[in-house]
Amino acid sequence: xxxxxxxxxxxxxxxxxxxxxxxxxxxxxxxxxxxxxxxxxxxxxxxxxxxxxxxxxxxxxxxxxxxxxxxxxxxxxxxxxxxxxxxxxxxxxxxxxxxxxxxxxxxxxxxxxxxxxxxxxxxxxxxxxxxxxxxxxxxxxxxxxxxxxxxxxxxxxxxxxxxxxxxxxxxxxxxxxxxxxxxxxxxxxxxxxxx
Numbered sequence: 001x002x003x004x005x006x007x008x009x010x011x012x013x014x015x016x017x018x019x020x021x022x023x024x025x026x027x028x029x030x031x032x033x034x035x036x037x038x039x040x041x042x043x044x045x046x047x048x049x050x051x052x053x054x055x056x057x058x059x060x061x062x063x064x065x066x067x068x069x070x071x072x073x074x075x076x077x078x079x080x081x082x083x084x085x086x087x088x089x090x091x092x093x094x095x096x097x098x099x100x101x102x103x104x105x106x107x108x109x110x111x112x113x114x115x116x117x118x119x120x121x122x123x124x125x126x127x128x129x130x131x132x133x134x135x136x137x138x139x140x141x142x143x144x145x146x147x148x149x150x151x152x153x154x155x156x157x158x159x160x161x162x163x164x165x166x167x168x169x170x171x172x173x174x175x176x177x178x179x180x181x182x183x184x185x186x187x188x189x190x191x192x193x194x195x
Contacts, residue, residue, distance in 0.1 A: 015078035018058045023051035025088045029108030036169035038145045044169035080120045092120040103139040122155045129183045140176040157181045
């Protein structure tokens, strides 16, 4: 069951539940091979029907955000919106996996290189540890996706291993680097930053 949570804010962004009106914007951003090729789940080409189905799965049930930690099939997904113009620029969220809650995100190509992924991912990590009280998070990035590796390193994730994912966009397995961030490590980093 996919669930949403209340809006979250950062300095430049609003992380909010997706709406039906977002579907055309999602198609515009995701129907770009450069975006889809680094992900496991986004197919290419990506059309309006796919976007509508994706958005429709994001409907929240009352109190769902409070059930995420104990819901084995749960996920929480946010649209990433720029405060300056109100435009959706990507998505970020947490998904339950057999190896633990996994952080995932994508950003439209025209918004790469501005620190938006780091800002959005850091806010969701905060949600995971402060609100959901999760013990740890995992994340993976394709080995050649240097930008995603930098994002994960900046927000505290450490390498925990290697593996493969199946890319729907490329229809082939891709090597990935797995990372993990423990709650205790994150809280220690917050304490150091506050000093």
